[in-house]
Amino acid sequence: MTIKSRKKNKSNLWYGVIPLYLFTLTFVCGPLIYMLVLSFLSRAEVWGVEKVFTLSNYIKIFEPVYFNTFIESLKLALLTTAITLLVGYPFGYFMAKLSSRGKKVMMLLVIVPFWTNALIRMYGWIIIFRSNGLLDKLLMGLGLTDKPLKLLYSFPAVLVGMVYALLPFMILAIYSVSEKLDWSLVEAARDLGATRLQAFLTITIKLTLPGILSGVVLVFIPSMGLFFIADILGGGKFMLVGNLIRDQVITTRNWPFASALSVLLMILTSLIIWIYRRVTHVKDLEGLV
Amino acid sequence: MKYSRLVCLAAAVLLMAALTACSKGEKQELNLYTWAEYVPNDVIAEFEEKTGIKVNYTSFETNEEMLAKLENTKGGDYDLVIASDYIIKIAIDEGLVSELDKTKIANFSNIDPIYQGFFYDSDNKYTVPYAPGIPLIVYNPDQVNIDITGYESLWDPSLEDSVGIMDTERVITGITLKTLGHSFNTEDLSAIEAAGEKLLKLAPNIRVLSQDQTQDYLISGEISVAFLFTSQVALALQANPNFKVVYPKEGLGFGVDALFIPSNAPNRDNAHKFLDFILDGEIGARISSQIYYLCPNKAAYQYLPEDFQKSLVISAEDIPQGEFIQDVNAEATELHNKIYTAFKAALD
Numbered sequence: 001m002t003i004k005s006r007k008k009n010k011s012n013l014w015y016g017v018i019p020l021y022l023f024t025l026t027f028v029c030g031p032l033i034y035m036l037v038l039s040f041l042s043r044a045e046v047w048g049v050e051k052v053f054t055l056s057n058y059i060k061i062f063e064p065v066y067f068n069t070f071i072e073s074l075k076l077a078l079l080t081t082a083i084t085l086l087v088g089y090p091f092g093y094f095m096a097k098l099s100s101r102g103k104k105v106m107m108l109l110v111i112v113p114f115w116t117n118a119l120i121r122m123y124g125w126i127i128i129f130r131s132n133g134l135l136d137k138l139l140m141g142l143g144l145t146d147k148p149l150k151l152l153y154s155f156p157a158v159l160v161g162m163v164y165a166l167l168p169f170m171i172l173a174i175y176s177v178s179e180k181l182d183w184s185l186v187e188a189a190r191d192l193g194a195t196r197l198q199a200f201l202t203i204t205i206k207l208t209l210p211g212i213l214s215g216v217v218l219v220f221i222p223s224m225g226l227f228f229i230a231d232i233l234g235g236g237k238f239m240l241v242g243n244l245i246r247d248q249v250i251t252t253r254n255w256p257f258a259s260a261l262s263v264l265l266m267i268l269t270s271l272i273i274w275i276y277r278r279v280t281h282v283k284d285l286e287g288l289v
Numbered sequence: 290m291k292y293s294r295l296v297c298l299a300a301a302v303l304l305m306a307a308l309t310a311c312s313k314g315e316k317q318e319l320n321l322y323t324w325a326e327y328v329p330n331d332v333i334a335e336f337e338e339k340t341g342i343k344v345n346y347t348s349f350e351t352n353e354e355m356l357a358k359l360e361n362t363k364g365g366d367y368d369l370v371i372a373s374d375y376i377i378k379i380a381i382d383e384g385l386v387s388e389l390d391k392t393k394i395a396n397f398s399n400i401d402p403i404y405q406g407f408f409y410d411s412d413n414k415y416t417v418p419y420a421p422g423i424p425l426i427v428y429n430p431d432q433v434n435i436d437i438t439g440y441e442s443l444w445d446p447s448l449e450d451s452v453g454i455m456d457t458e459r460v461i462t463g464i465t466l467k468t469l470g471h472s473f474n475t476e477d478l479s480a481i482e483a484a485g486e487k488l489l490k491l492a493p494n495i496r497v498l499s500q501d502q503t504q505d506y507l508i509s510g511e512i513s514v515a516f517l518f519t520s521q522v523a524l525a526l527q528a529n530p531n532f533k534v535v536y537p538k539e540g541l542g543f544g545v546d547a548l549f550i551p552s553n554a555p556n557r558d559n560a561h562k563f564l565d566f567i568l569d570g571e572i573g574a575r576i577s578s579q580i581y582y583l584c585p586n587k588a589a590y591q592y593l594p595e596d597f598q599k600s601l602v603i604s605a606e607d608i609p610q611g612e613f614i615q616d617v618n619a620e621a622t623e624l625h626n627k628i629y630t631a632f633k634a635a636l637d
Contacts, residue, residue, distance in 0.1 A: 045619045047356065047379050065631050072634070131511050150450065152511070153497050236456045236498030237636035244630065250351045251458050252626040 039259035049255055057260035066244065066261075070268075073240040076230075077223040080162040084170040084219050085212065087163070092174025092211070093204075096181070103179075110168050122161055122232045129157050129233070153235030161233040162223055169218040177211030210280055217276045221269045241265055317342045319559040322355065323371035324348055327420075327546075329579040336566050342559050352376035359385050364552030368560040371419050374545045375616050378409035386415045387552045393561035396568035399588040407545060408613060416547040417564050420582035422519030423611055424460060424542050426535040427504075427526070432513035439538035440464040443514065444487075448494045453512035456498040458629045459614050460542065462488065464516070467539040473614045476621045485628030492635040507532070520581035527596075543611025546582075 042052045061067060095106045113121060128134045129152040139145045151157060181204065189199040205212075227242025241261060248258035317340075321328065325348040333344045349355045352373050359367070364385040372380075380386050391397050397417075404418040428437055435445050443452055454461060463473035465484040475481065496512045497503075504525035507515045517525065525532055548567075550560045566572060570588030577584035578597050584590065617625070 043619060046616060047383060048360070063627075065627055065634070068634055069630070130509065132509075150496070235496065236500075237495065237633065239630055239633040239636075243633075247458070247626065247630070250353045252622060253353060254623065254626070 035259045035262055038256055039263050041256045043254045043256055047253065054256075057257045058264075060257060061260060061264060069239050069241050069244045070264075072238070073224055073242070076158065076162065076238075076240065077220050079159060080166060080223045081216055081220045083159070083163045084167050085216065088167055088170030088215060089174050089212070091167075092171045092215075093178045093208070095171070095175050096178035107175075110171055113168070118165055119228065119232075121165070122229055125157070125161055125164070125233055126152060152233065153237060155234070155238075157233040158230050158238060161229040162226065165226065165229060166219045166223060169222075170215040173215030173218055174208065174211045177208045181207055213276050213280055217272060220272060224265065224269060317556075317559065318345060318368075319343070319556055319563055320345045320347065320366060320368045320554075321371075321563070322347045322349065322358075322367040322369070324350075327371060327580065329576060332567065332572060332576055335572070336563060339566070340559075340562055342556075342562065344563075356380055356383075356385075359551055362551075362553075365555065367551050368554040368556045369548055369550060369563055371546055371548050374407065374409045374547065374613055377416060377547060377549060379616065380549070380551075381409065381415055385552050386549045387554065387557070388414050389417070389550065389564070390557075390561060393558070394565045394568065396565050396588070399568045399570060399573070399586050401585055401587040404545065404583075404585040408615060410547070416549045417568065418545050418547045418585040419567075420520075420546040420577075420580060421585055422544055422546075422582050424455070424516060424518050424544075425522050426514065426516050426537060427507060427522055427532050428514040428535070429507060429510075429529070430531065430533050432510070437514065437533070437535050439468075439535070440516075441468045441539065442535075443494060443516065444468075444491055445494075448514055450494065450496050451513045452491075452494045453497045453499065453503050453506045453515040454495065455503060455516060455518060456500045458625060461632070462625045462629055463542065463614055464537070464539070465491070467537075473542065473612050474617055476617050478621065478624055481621060481624045481628065485624075485631060488628055488632045489635050492632060495636055498633070498636070504528070519583060523581040523597075541611040543613055545585075545613075 038049065039057055040053055040055070042050045042054050042056070044050045061070075095103060098106060126133075130136075131148040131150065131152070133152075135151060136145075136148045139149070140147075185207070186199050186203050189203045190196070194202065225242050227240050227246065230238040230240050230243065245258050245261050245265075248254045248261065319342050321333075321344055323346075327348075328346070333346065336342070337344055347367070349358070353376070355370060355372050356376055356379060359370070359380060360383065364387070377386070389397075394417075400418060404421050405413050410416045426437060426440075426443070432451070433448070435442065435447055437443075437445075442448075443454075459473070462481070462484055465488045466473060466475060466480065469480065469484060469487065471477070471480045471484070497506055499506065502521070503515055503517055504521040506512045507517075507525055508528045515521075515525070522534060526534065548564060550557060554560055567576060568586060568588075570586065571592050573584065573586030573589030574592030577586070577589060578594055584593060584597075616622075
């Protein structure tokens with residue numbers, strides 16, 4: 001009886017997800033296929049696309065001018081990921097050690113910024129960084145500098161913006177594994193004579209590795225594409241893949257080339273996810289996440 | 290049971306479709322399509338009050354987005370569009386624009402003829418000029434030690450890391466071509482290539498590239514020289530009358546944003562009514578003094594506030610010197626993008 005009714009429920013649930021499948025097919029797979037097809041066509045002289053097959057869009061990506069944007073984006077994404085990991089790991093780790101009340105408060109503080117639009121938060125950084133802005137006034141007030149620095153519209157400003165925007169993802173990923181961490185294993189290692197550092201390196205790091213990896217994926221992938229931060233805090237001076245794709249669509253009107261760039265970007269990010277899967281699977285730690 | 294649920298779902302979908310269908314048509318409407326906040330609210334409100342026609346204001350970010358949408362709807366859905374000269378030319382060539390019925394626009398003669406007869410509409414059959422403009426250099430004399438006379442001055446080594454320019458590919462590559470004595474619209478690839486080389490040398494002077502509110506950087510002192518759109522020039526001068534304006538000696542750029550009616554506009558009559566309404570002298574003055582572009586309406590000049598008379602009415606001699614940025618062939622377009630991408634990569 002119970003088994004039978006559960007079966008029935010299951011089949012009803014299946015109907016419930018039909019709209020979701022339809023939605024995904026139409027609005028996710030559809031555009032992707034369209035983009036893939038577009039990337040093999042040619043641009044029309046004035047406006048639109050001509051249905052002539054070509055591989056030139058993909059060949060063009062490897063011209064140094066365009067390929068450099070991938071390298072720049074990769075550089076920024078890697079740096080962003082490294083810094084968020086350095087800052088986010090201790091944060092998430094110690095957050096998991098707080099009392100349950102403390103955890104709730106911290107969780108709230110980590111999530112609160114999401115209540116404001118990311119774009120608006122970036123404008124907040126402009127107020128801090130700009131000439132004679134808050135940071136300049138503070139540094140001059142402390143006597144560390146004697147004239148306004150040109151902090152805004154520089155690579156460090158963009159990096160700060162990226163780290164700020166993506167740090168919560170790292171913190172939450174680390175926190176979720178640290179919270180489930182079996183501390184008795186660390187204690188056991190200490191009992192068996194490991195130093196604090198040894199125990200941390202051999203036990204804690206390894207057990208929290210899935211969290212580290214999912215944090216890395218959650219930070220790295222968006223940072224390849226977040227071009228509005230580079231635009232706002234970099235003063236439009238940074239050409240990342242995202243900016244290039246946008247320019248190809250709206251100013252150069254070379255949609256096939258824009259599609260080819262997007263396809264390559266997606267292949268790169270999928271590769272990261274594939275590596276993540278491989279690594280976590282090999283270590284056989286997937287169950288912990 | 291399962292079956293009836295599906296039927297319910299289908300019925301709900303059909304009902305929704307029917308409801309949206311009902312809400313269309315019947316009412317007197319005007320679908321206006323342009324950049325956000327480009328037509329002052331009080332002007333729209335007065336039009337609605339006077340005619341009883343409801344204005345649906347839809348906005349786009351870029352000219353290209355507008356044209357893509359117009360192409361998808363085959364020139365339908367929208368009754369009136371305000372967009373830039375070069376894209377209007379493409380839209381007319383693609384057959385997406387309909388001819389104006391001038392008998393329905395009594396105020397058509399109010400248009401100042403110096404703003405008519407341009408390349409995109411040489412016989413004035415399709416468009417009404419809305420916002421003409423000339424990008425100019427503005428600088429803060431307190432922060433600059435050299436005499437700025439034209440685009441070439443932007444390359445001066447003394448301006449290191451203190452210039453702000455608009456992030457508009459063809460304008461920036463265009464002024465570089467001008468400094469080398471070429472037209473904005475040259476299709477000579479070696480000339481564009483040479484401009485690319487020269488543009489790279491501008492990189493050390495650039496503090497910021499920006500599309501919107503570039504004048505704010507000048508006002509706050511973040512930059513000391515700016516190359517700005519007309520509306521931004523007017524706003525900068527309003528904030529600080531000591532700023533100096535330069536009409537670049539190499540030659541002016543010129544652009545017009547104009548109104549047109551798409552080929553399959555659903556409410557053509559209402560679109561004509563709106564055109565007639567905004568070409569009225571008093572209304573025209575209210576528009577120009579709020580959007581800070583040149584005033585193309587000669588009946589409006591007398592209504593412009595005094596401080597605008599100076600900044601918004603440009604003498605007729607300046608216009609013929611201005612050159613439009615027009616569409617160039619695909620090869621040249623690609624090259625423009627390539628040198629601009631290289632320029633941006635050299636900035637950081």
